[in-house]
Amino acid sequence: MSHSDIRELRGPLLVVGGADGVGWDEFATIDMAGGESRHGLVLEVDRDLATLQVLESTDGMSLGGIGIRFDGRPLHVQVGTEWLGRVCNGRGEPLDGGPPVTGTATLPVSGWPLNPVYREPPAEPVLTGISVIDALTTLVRGQKLPIFSVPGLPHLTLATQIAAQATSSGQSFRVVFAAMGLTHADIAYVRDRLEERSADGELILLLNAADDPVIERILTPRIALTIAEHLAYTEGHDVLVIMSDMTSYAEAVREVSAARREIPARRGYPGYLYSDLATLYERCGRVKGHDGSVTIVPVLTMPAGDITHPVPDLTGYITEGQIVLAPDIAARGIYPPVDVLSSLSRLMRSGAGAGRTREDHLDVAAQVMAALARARAATELAELVGEAALSDTDRSYIAYRTLVEEGLFNQGTEESRSLEDTLTRAWAALAALPKQELTMVPTVFLDRYLPNGGGHP
Known part of the structure; x- marks a missing residue:
């Protein structure tokens, strides 16, 4: 059944009358006078009036010569x-x-x-x-x-x-x-x-x-x-x-x-x-x-x-x-x-750590983030008093920030890194800090993964 009682064209919307039994979100085919077909979805139903959003827009449409066929179901x-x-x-x-x-x-x-x-x-x-x-x-x-x-x-x-x-x-x-x-x-x-x-x-x-x-x-x-x-x-x-x-x-x-x-x-x-x-x-x-x-x-x-x-x-x-x-x-x-x-x-x-990525993943991630927060504070302090006035520890955090940004964060737009490579880069950046600053990582991981930390690099 085709409905032709078109009441209004408003932007991407079309309002049709006599649309009894039409439901919200129903899909429709709009047949135009020249043989072209467009498609629409019912946005609103008010008694026998249905408002459709026309997918291909209402450009070139006029109130006469339009027939609308409703599918009786939403768009599939x-x-x-x-x-x-x-x-x-x-x-x-x-x-x-x-x-x-x-x-x-x-x-x-x-x-x-x-x-x-x-x-x-x-x-x-x-x-x-x-x-x-x-x-x-x-x-x-x-x-x-x-x-x-x-x-x-x-x-x-x-x-x-x-x-x-x-x-x-x-x-x-x-x-x-x-x-x-x-x-x-x-x-x-x-x-x-x-x-x-x-x-x-x-x-x-x-x-x-x-x-x-x-x-x-x-x-x-x-x-x-x-x-x-x-x-x-x-x-x-x-x-x-x-x-x-x-x-x-x-x-x-x-x-x-x-x-x-x-x-x-x-x-x-x-x-x-x-x-x-x-x-x-x-x-x-x-x-x-x-x-x-x-x-x-x-x-x-x-x-x-x-x-x-x-x-x-x-x-x-x-x-x-x-x-x-x-x-x-x-x-x-x-x-x-x-x-x-x-x-x-x-x-x-829920998705990282032992059995999922690597045993040290969560700890090293927490340490990288904590150190980065400290490095940002040290950088802001250096802008106020000059880097020469900072402690050796604060200067090591500023060096760490450069290392972690250039070694871990920065990569090519077509470069794909394995998780092993990624975590190795994270440990390499953390190696710029004094060992006593790495308080969020268990000693066993420091010995195993930290470069020159007593275990494998």
């Missing part, structure tokens, strides 16, 4: 291993010249609610090959760990490097990269950088460009997570989902909210932004009785570097830590420019 997407190695746009349509992606099952893009009773706590690490993350903010299988950045920093480079290098101890590891609102130059960089992993059949790319319809941006992460859930819980893979940039996603939500004339909350974002973000972030984890897992790394840019902005603020409430990139560290030529004293992985203790 075909899922399966056929997605692996494919490059698609934000709606899942191929960009790689291949045929449309088919699958072994069809699932709603909004996902299914997961009973918390069936969740397994995260326990094993996901190693990114990036020293500062693996050593100090270890990502754990089933975790949601965002990257907070500011415009102009290499957050996309870091996210792409993680997608190219990440591995876990499971049988198979797969990556879904969902790009939202990227420039064409950035999309070309992502495709080139991830070409090898994509060719190996380990990666799926969903690419929403900045000039693509805004509404598509709202669907992109949902489609990515639906594909990932099937790969994880049905096919048994460990799946890493990287979503960049969540600020672009939130701005798309704000634009649709404004078109619906909803009362805005903080910074013009709708009051339900928290629950909207939670519907994405909470789709990760491990499930009892299933081998696979979904791990999420959202990337977001903080406008003007404001960590209290609604998007990073709400993201921080939902997720389990954050990796913070800082302009002053980037200015010193360090990549990735991670501010480790502002960064945290709340599940690190």
Whole structure:
């Protein structure tokens, strides 16, 4: 049955009358006079009026000559291993010249609610090959760990490097990269950088460009997570989902909210932004009785570097830590420019240590962080009174800071380091400090791992 009583076109929204029996979030096909078809989702139902968000925008539409066919169910997407190695746009349509992606099952893009009773706590690490993350903010299988950045920093480079290098101890590891609102130059960089992993059949790319319809941006992460859930819980893979940039996603939500004339909350974002973000972030984890897992790394840019902005603020409430990139560290030529004293992985203790990474991992990470905090204080003191006035111990902390930044934190954009290499570099930096300052590491580890400490280097 086709509905043609179009009452209003407003931005990306279309209001149709006579839509009795239509449900919220229902998918619809919009037939235009010239034979073109577009697609929409029901956002709101008020008696016989239904408000749809048009995925391809309402440009070129007029009130006459439009017919709308409702599917009677929410938007579904075909899922399966056929997605692996494919490059698609934000709606899942191929960009790689291949045929449309088919699958072994069809699932709603909004996902299914997961009973918390069936969740397994995260326990094993996901190693990114990036020293500062693996050593100090270890990502754990089933975790949601965002990257907070500011415009102009290499957050996309870091996210792409993680997608190219990440591995876990499971049988198979797969990556879904969902790009939202990227420039064409950035999309070309992502495709080139991830070409090898994509060719190996380990990666799926969903690419929403900045000039693509805004509404598509709202669907992109949902489609990515639906594909990932099937790969994880049905096919048994460990799946890493990287979503960049969540600020672009939130701005798309704000634009649709404004078109619906909803009362805005903080910074013009709708009051339900928290629950909207939670519907994405909470789709990760491990499930009892299933081998696979979904791990999420959202990337977001903080406008003007404001960590209290609604998007990073709400993201921080939902997720389990954050990796913070800082302009002053980037200015010193360090990549990735991670501010480790502002960064945290709340599940690190669940995924690191004896039996998971290495016995000394948690202790050496704590010592590196504590020493870095002392080194920062010593550096600030040196700026006031001059380095010559400092004690020998304080000067050793300043030397340590240089060593740890250049030896451990700084690495190439295509350099992948083993965990052994990473921890060896951490011990090498700690060797710049007097042995009596290393109070957070057991003596047995000092003897075994500290260079010239009485054991193996």
